[in-house]
Each structure stands twice: as C-alpha cells, then as structure tokens.
Amino acid sequence: MTEVKLAVLGGSGAGKSALAVRFLTRRFIGEYASNAECIYTKHLCLDGRQIHLEIYDPCSQPQRGKLCLTDELHWADGFIVVYDISDRASFAFAKALLYRIRESHIGACKKMAESSVFLVGNKQDLCHMREVGWDEGQKLAIDNRCQFCELSAAEHCQEVVAMFTKVLRAITSNFRVKEKRRPSGSKSMAKLINNVFGKRRKSV
Numbered sequence: 228m229t230e231v232k233l234a235v236l237g238g239s240g241a242g243k244s245a246l247a248v249r250f251l252t253r254r255f256i257g258e259y260a261s262n263a264e265c266i267y268t269k270h271l272c273l274d275g276r277q278i279h280l281e282i283y284d285p286c287s288q289p290q291r292g293k294l295c296l297t298d299e300l301h302w303a304d305g306f307i308v309v310y311d312i313s314d315r316a317s318f319a320f321a322k323a324l325l326y327r328i329r330e331s332h333i334g335a336c337k338k339m340a341e342s343s344v345f346l347v348g349n350k351q352d353l354c355h356m357r358e359v360g361w362d363e364g365q366k367l368a369i370d371n372r373c374q375f376c377e378l379s380a381a382e383h384c385q386e387v388v389a390m391f392t393k394v395l396r397a398i399t400s401n402f403r404v405k406e407k408r409r410p411s412g413s414k415s416m417a418k419l420i421n422n423v424f425g426k427r428r429k430s431v
C-alpha cells in the first residue's frame with residue numbers, strides 16, 4: 228500500500244472543498260463548512276497500485292492572517308493550488324502559495340517537486356464573470372513549472388477526476404524515483420514530521 232498525502236490549497240471560497248469532495252464522491256455539494264480544516268481519506272487503485280490517499284483541505288487561509296504553511300509543506304507529497312477565475316484576489320493568493328511551495332522545494336530534486344504541483348483555475352462555469360484570463364493562469368503555471376488547467380467543480384466531474392489522477396500519478400512516479408535513490412528502510416524527514424501532527428480525519 229502506497230501512502231499519498233495531497234494538500235488542496237487556495238484562497239477563501241476558491242472551491243477547495245468542492246474539488247476534493249467532487250473527486251472523492253463524484254458529487255458537487257453547494258455549501259461546505261469553512262471554519263474547520265480536515266483530512267479526507269480514501270483507498271483507491273491507480274495503475275494497479277493500491278493507494279491510501281489523504282487529502283488535506285484547510286480552512287480559509289486568509290482568516291489565519293498570514294501565509295503560514297510550514298506544516299502543510301512538510302506534510303504533503305503534492306499540492307493542488309486553486310483559484311477562482313472570477314476572483315482576482317484568489318489568483319494573487321495562488322501566486323503567493325506557488326512561490327512558498329517553490330521556495331520550500333529549493334534543495335530538493337527540482338523536476339520531481341514541480342510535477343506534483345497543479346495550478347487549477349476553478350469555476351470555469353462563471354466565465355461570464357471572469358477576472359483572470361486563461362493565459363494568465365497558464366503563464367503563472369509555466370513560471371512556476373507546474374501543471375495547469377481550468378475547470379468547474381460544479382460542472383466538470385471527469386475533468387476534476389482527471390486532474391487529481393494526474394497529480395497522483397506524478398507523486399507516485401516521484402516515489403518510484405526516490406525508492407531507487409534511497410536505501411530501503413530509511414524514512415523521509417517529511418514522514419517523521421507528519422507523525423508529530425494530529426489533524427482531524429474524515430473518511431469518504
């Protein structure tokens with residue numbers, strides 16, 4: 228069983244919970260409690276490999292008053308950074324998040340770290356209220372060497388599943404590279420740090 232930890236980050240109301248729940252249940256639920264962070268867990272099979280997935284969905288970052296991501300950056304194997312295409316402030320927040328993630332990966336194998344970060348422009352169904360162009364999202368992704376797509380958690384079930392699947396594939400293929408490099412039995416610092424943090428868990 229491979230353990231994968233994925234953090235879904237983004238500004239308040241960007242659609243983090245909607246995306247996670249859409250992937251896990253294939254359903255879109257209109258409203259979610261936004262005052263609590265949680266970790267969803269799910270077992271799934273990807274390319275014949277059994278995966279125990281944990282998805283971290285934080286409460287709204289701005290309410291914390293600062294961009295303090297130290298725990299998340301250590302905990303996660305990969306990141307989905309979400310913004311709302313109809314909200315420019317959420318795009319600026321996504322930009323700051325990507326910068327923090329990139330900063331934290333300095334020293335790690337660059338190519339491996341980059342492939343497990345996905346920038347997502349959510350709420351594509353609201354394109355009549357668009358404040359952030361597709362090309363701006365694409366450019367931000369290129370600048371940060373991460374994957375990019377626009378979609379709608381509300382309307383695009385297949386696209387959401389495909390996006391999560393791509394991130395999971397990138398993460399598991401990074402694991403395979405790391406397994407080859409690292410002597411067996413050694414534990415990563417991230418795993419050790421993870422044992423210290425107790426986050427609320429939900430099974431879906």
Ligand SMILES: Nc1nc2c(ncn2[C@@H]2O[C@H](COP(=O)(O)OP(=O)(O)OP(=O)(O)O)[C@@H](O)[C@H]2O)c(=O)[nH]1
Nearest residue numbers: 239240241242243244245257261287350379380381
């Ligand atoms: N039109 C539209 N609304 C969406 C979409 N995704 C999410 N929403 C709505 O946007 C609002 C915020 O969605 P959440 O999933 O709670 O966003 P969040 O990023 O988890 O929000 P916080 O927990 O407050 O940080 C809710 O009213 C959702 O129904 C989408 O693709 N299209």
